[in-house]
Amino acid sequence: MKRASSVRAPRRAVLAASLAALSFPVLAQDAAPQPDKNVLQSVVITAERRVENIKDVPNAVSAISGEKLDVLASGGQDVRFLSGRVPSLNIESSFGRAFPRFYIRGYGNTDFRLNASQPVSLVYDDVVQENPILKGFPVFDVRSVEVIAGPQGTLFGRNTPAGVVKFESVKPSKRQDGYLSLSWGQHNTASAEGAFNLPLGGDWSARLSAQVQHRDDWVKNTQSTGTQETEGYNDRAVRLQALYEPSKTFSALFNVHNRELKGSPRLFRANIIKPGTNDLVDGFDPARMSIDGINEQQLSATGGSARLKWNLGDVTLHAITGIETVQPFSRGDIDGGFGNAGKLPMGPGFIPFSVETSDALRGHRQLSQELRLESAATGALRWQGGLYLFDERYTMEGKDHLSPLTTSSEQTNKAWAVFGSVNYDLSSRFKLRGGLRYTQDKKDLLTTSTNTARLQSQAGTRAHTDDAKWNWDASASYALDKDSNVYARFATGFRASSIQPAAEFNPQSLAKPEDVRSFELGAKSEFWDRRARLSAAAFSYVIKNQQLTAVGGGNNANRLINAKQTQGHGLEFNLELLPVENLLLTLGGSYNSTRFKDGALQVEACGNGCTLRDPIITPANPAVFKFSPTVLIDGNSLPNAPKWVGNITARYTIPTADGNEFYVYTDWAYRSKVSFFLYDSVEYTGKSLTEGGLRAGYVWNNGKYEAAAFVRNITNQVRVTGGIDFNNLTGFINDPRSVGVQFKALF
Template sequence: MLQHPAQARPAPTALAVALALAAWPASQALAQEKTQLETVTITAERRVENIKDVPTAVSSISGEKLDVLASGGQDVRFLSGRVPSLNIESSFGRAYPRFYIRGYGNSDFRLNASQPVSVIYDDVVQENPILKGFPVFDLKAVEVIAGPQGTLFGRNTPAGVVKFDSVRPSQKQDGYVSLSYGRFGSFNAEAAANLPLTGDWSARVSGLVQRRDDWVKNTNSTGTRETEGYRDAAVRLQALYEPHKQFSALFNVHHRNLDGSPRLFRGGIIRPGSNDLVDGFDPKRISIDGTNSQDLKQSGASARLKWALDGFNVYSITGYETVKPFSRGDIDGASVYNAPAPFGAGFPVETSDALTGHRQLSQEVRLESTTPGPLRWQAGVYLFDEKYTIQATDYITPLVLSSYQTNRAWALFGSVNYELSERLKLRGGLRYTKDKKDLSTSSTDPARLRTEAGTSAHTDDAKWNWDSSLTYALNRDTNVYTRFATGFRASSIQPAAEFNPQSQARPEDVKSIEFGIKSDLWDRRARLSAAVFSYEVKNQQLTAVGGGNNANRLINAKKSKGSGAEFNLEVLPTDNLLLTLGASYNKTALKDGGLQVEACGSACTLRDPIIVPRNPAAFKFSDTVLIDGNPLPNAPKWTANLTARYSIPTAAGNEYYIYTDWAYRSKVNFFLYDSVEFTGKSLTEGGLRVGYIWDNGKYEVAGFARNITNKVVTTGAIDFNNLLGFINDPRTYGVQFKALF
């Protein structure tokens, strides 16, 4: 059982533990066993390498573990907490995930928000936050790369990168089908197959269909009658052309269609003076008087070309993405005229957000050396061009706001790897980025638009970033490393609206230092990676959300700091038992003595110093507080994850197995300010899977359950006037069948 931080005894750092384990005498290892862990290769630095040799904190999820965590039809948020220091949350449901690494992220919910965690799908950056929710299926691996990655990856990577790589086509005539059915009428079908082509071509088609019934009933006489269901479908078609070893071309076309419910806002579910749910709370009931609906269509294509020339390879990556989301909801999460206990009364707010005319183009050309010797290098150019229109609609007092934004950027980058000796290796990289944004806003009722800061803005930023690392091999199984890195996120603009003027945040910069160890132990029956780190963000871009005037504005903190430790451990104690364990400690804090925000439209219990109290008589409905020293929002101090798989082979060569997985995160602040009600409780969620595999692994049937303890807490909130929150999914369960062919 994890102890509360205040009760925990002082413990050695993760790095110290790692060094102790690495030095464990060989006589203590299980060397006599033949079974070993599989070698993990990653592309965290844009070339295939053993994970042990990459001098940065990288976690990889693939194979059965990825399948188990996705059981039951969860969206990409199922990855949250499954590797150290990763948190993912959303106030839009399946459509708009927000990523945080080492506590560093962005809670902004606007459709033009930028995030310091970059999501890259099949080598193409997914810049707009709506693009980041593309479903997870038929993947080779998911890599989470922590810390600034501002040299080799384009577009906003000061906190890190989450990288999704699809299974590539091959000439093998194989594939799979997976079907599951579970609670709330959830149905999931996933399939993939290499198509029977001949000659120099191979192709692979893969698809996913997920659906769930509406399981929450509206007790009010008006508004959407039932909600929380969805129908989510995605397809990917890849074609690979390889006429000879000197050239290959991989083409990718993909599409998603989501029809469902936005995140369900539940008014009045937080008990005043605490962060408990109110007495009598029922996840299956809601009382709203508005419409809840969500629709999203996303399409994209890419071409990845490779030429193998004398002494170097040339790569060209061309990407196109477009997305058209629409989300409408009863934002106050309550019925104004009929709100039976325990739901809060709220006030009439029903709005929608949409993107139209979205188009993202990206192009990268990269050169990579292939000449043998101590020196290796990469260099390239990156181009990015995006445009779209945001439409925000108020249905109660009719108003439509339209904001048009363009973003153009280019970058030059390069990196060098040099073997100083057989044991000591040096890496370094440099990148120059130029980024421009333009935004303009119009309104169907100009008199209601806050124009004191203007209705248009332009930004033009340029920045050099660099990183350097040293890796030293203690022996053939253990490497230690140190890494220094910087990162950059370009300026952001938020449009003028009815309740807040246009706002702008200056570019932010991060400096990071990391020390780590990676080791294969006990004749490769165990694998360990651990790191300690510290970073400082200058001019961090933050979003002040809510308060009595329902505002959403960008601000900069002079500084914020983060530090901590994390580790991953994978162990085969016996041939039939596989254990994985990960944990992280992250301490974050804002460092700006004069930074202040409006807080608590709900008259919550503040723990920050109040400098200007609320004054309803003067139309000031929230207190102004200082937030210096507060942790970053949605940044848990502690996380931990555990999986255990035990197999029971049969005499016929088949297998029964039991698989359990657990994820823990400590409490979080939902907003920049600190209050009792808007502090999310610590959360532990577990899963269980029991299955049978037969016919040489061709067939599998399993029963599964997610959130098996049925722990339900608020995982986010909206700062209106009625203590509104939203929750995690309650317990789900079902059965699954999978067949390989």
């Protein structure tokens, strides 16, 4: 199989030139006027496609921006650094930096296939990133991150029944300014990030942003065969934006971006879980592995967008055109060990059979187009509506490197939608909102193989789906006073049918479309002379025909199923405080309870002797090639759905006599235990995880320069964060402690 190419010379040159330009001296501008540090600054969001104060939006929205983003991303972190940093958000991956999986209010998808659809949509600069590989694009030069919880089936529409994670890059301006940030830490973890506005003159302005991240391989192989070192990476990304503003009635923002990743897939380690517990085995060493296969990963992604805006008096027309392409390749030693029962020696522990596979996308292309008309007149009535088009195609290639089998699955996905939303103020205090969207979604898939005898084709190799759905939402908010609102929101969401292609270990499977109905009550307030801000919500939702991926088991299957009903409910809050001068505190938390409600729902459980806590309805029987028991999972919680999530940050400033400042910043995130799979077992229940960071720095020259030292995962807590259940007690872990330094300069 032809592998994805390595970093191409022209793109490497562009990235190198970008960073070189960032360090080139430019005219230093006077720093912008400093905001009043004795009050909390207003938070402006676009959660409902309009610019609004966060307290006025009748929806649970969390926003992260500015210094907090910079701190959390210290030490070369990828997008997973957001996990647990806002209520009800969890992010995990079995692919490392390339394929993050998002969960909001416990609702997500564990599917690792390259055509997996997710119920959490990621929107980057107004363009949906549909394929899960696209969702790992690095976070740099970003103005804000918004996490919008609950169904967003009207204004965002596509695959948003759990919510939306929305990124907005810093836009170009005519100010000749920018920044450069350099950091270095353990394992030669180095990051260079920067951006600056290009002085084009006239009606044009442009902004060039880039990030380069590197980490040495720090895990060594105890075996002489296979990959000898892993867990390092070279991750490079660049974004060029150009803004054309010839008049007050028209603007055009163009965006071209690229990412090149060469690194390591998720490192699977055989038998690292102690049988009968969810503890790591005695003597476990995170810096050692024992594999005999190849671990490698490469990714190339390029995209662009055009966001046009016409101010036509009482209405504004938006046209958003996007194109995205991505070519990933990932190969790994899936059994996590060396040798097997028929090929001694073997280890660590018992290895029934060896597995080494790779996956890749070829010819990927995603096109999207949105036309949205928005009222611009003032008054009690405001509205917006539009048309959305989506067209995606690609070929998935999967290869078993230990047998002569390569499968190729071509998938196309075409969808369109019309939508509208209305805001109406019954009075200055009582306000209503509502929206409606109609979506049609079609998929076609065809699978071929180099060895048809080994392909599980009994359920066919071709599939077609055609789904249509109306979604709606309605909300009401009431202002208790000018600083406090209460609201109620009803909303629905929709995810179209999914197709799992036929493969070596599983036949083709389809999952019917799922929909969700949600109800939310919330309150938002600023108080204590704007030194405190609180938002809180209580919610419940019911999912009908939730799409689930039954992964693994002794038969190594990967098939789609539907749960008749899933229920979830919970509470969440965000609190910001300025309790005393020079101290800023933030505190967030959530409680999520999720349950399958389907008495007939069953899956194949682990094939490696794990300790099951579910009712077994059909035991394992190796004599007929049934290597794992079948269990009922009614009443189980959703996988990777922690019941409790909490986070806290604290920043204390020590001003100096000359107007500079020292500061200390600490941040902590907690999630309670999670189940890795649909079934419930002792070994595959991940322990609670608490990760904290500490940063101390000095800021001088009116805020233009900053030097800091930082520690990530300060307690060096090591946890199993996921598993492979068909072979042995294989797992993977979180990153260990990282210590480093950072320098940042504003120009």
